[in-house]
Amino acid sequence: MLRNFSGSFRLPNFNFTEELLNLTSNGSPSLTAELENKLDGLFRDSPALGRYFSRSQIYHYSDGPVTALFRLMFRMPEEKEEEEGGQLTHFTLSWEMIYNVLRQFLYDQEVDPSDHTYIEPASLNISSVVTNRKDCHCL
Template identity: 40%
Template sequence: MELQQLRPAGDYRAVGQNDTVTPENGTCSDHSTPRETENGSFLQDVQVDGGGRENCDENDSNSDDAELQQSGLRREFSRMKKELGKDVVCHLKLWMLIVAVLIIVVIVIVLSVSLCKVHHEDEDETYDRSTFMVPRFFSGNFNISNLTSMPEEEAIRLLERKVVDVYNSSFALTRYFSSAELTLLRRDMVEFQLQFLMPEEHGQLERYTLSREMVYSVLFQRLVEQDSTDPLYIYPLSLYMQVRK
């Protein structure tokens, strides 16, 4: 043991009045400070520990949800795989039938598009006009608006062009139409003669395509559609037509 020298009473007062804490004397000037410090550090430790516990709980919850989703997806994938692997017809799997149906649909679409692009030649559109030698004539007349400011020759020329355009624009009659001749009888009446050419076998043409009703209807329909302000306006109801032998 080490013996220490005792200090006088005055030294004890000096020590009591000294507020400085030193390692030698082992005293503390303020006893409440350690308590507050200890309490503060304890509260801080509790708060830090609590916040960390909440973060950990939240992370654990998120990871659990992710694992549940992944497990659900795995179960769903396994169920679909099992369903697709079932035998349906003649030991054919369901996925085989689905693939086969898709292939058939694609083939049908490709074939449809290809067939639409192929130009089919219509036999009705192929004809030799030079073989049309048998004439068929129609004659008639119609009334027009009274000519006052146009020469007769110019009026006849414009009317002939109008009638020719009617039959040249007709899909059924244009191949047979030959000519149209118009004559001005008076200032408000015009007489016309139409000529069509037919092939030698023309029995069906005379009965249907080049019948009086067909030729008349084509011209009448165009007269109905004409502009009423035309100076060469033709009155549709005044149209008369007959087959000339």
């Protein structure tokens, strides 16, 4: 079973440039790689979520206060889901769990005005999309 989450967050220490709108430009891949590595490291190191985490993807930036749009992808073996009677997806891979793990990480990060990958915790927004079920929760 695939479970995907999409969301956004602001990068208050990063100045917007037109290059960010083109994900293949010089400035964008570097920032994108740094943010994806930050998200990947967080979820791979999570005791509850690490074994199900597949990858993150930054897929768009918007101007104003620089806002990054992202996806988080999780994969759970079908047999594991059946074995647990749906509880694993309902609780472990719930949007509440994903949101709270990421939010806690953001609140624990050090505020450094020179860190261009600093993510403003209050700007976090996540919604979940389940590929083979019709439930979607938004926060």
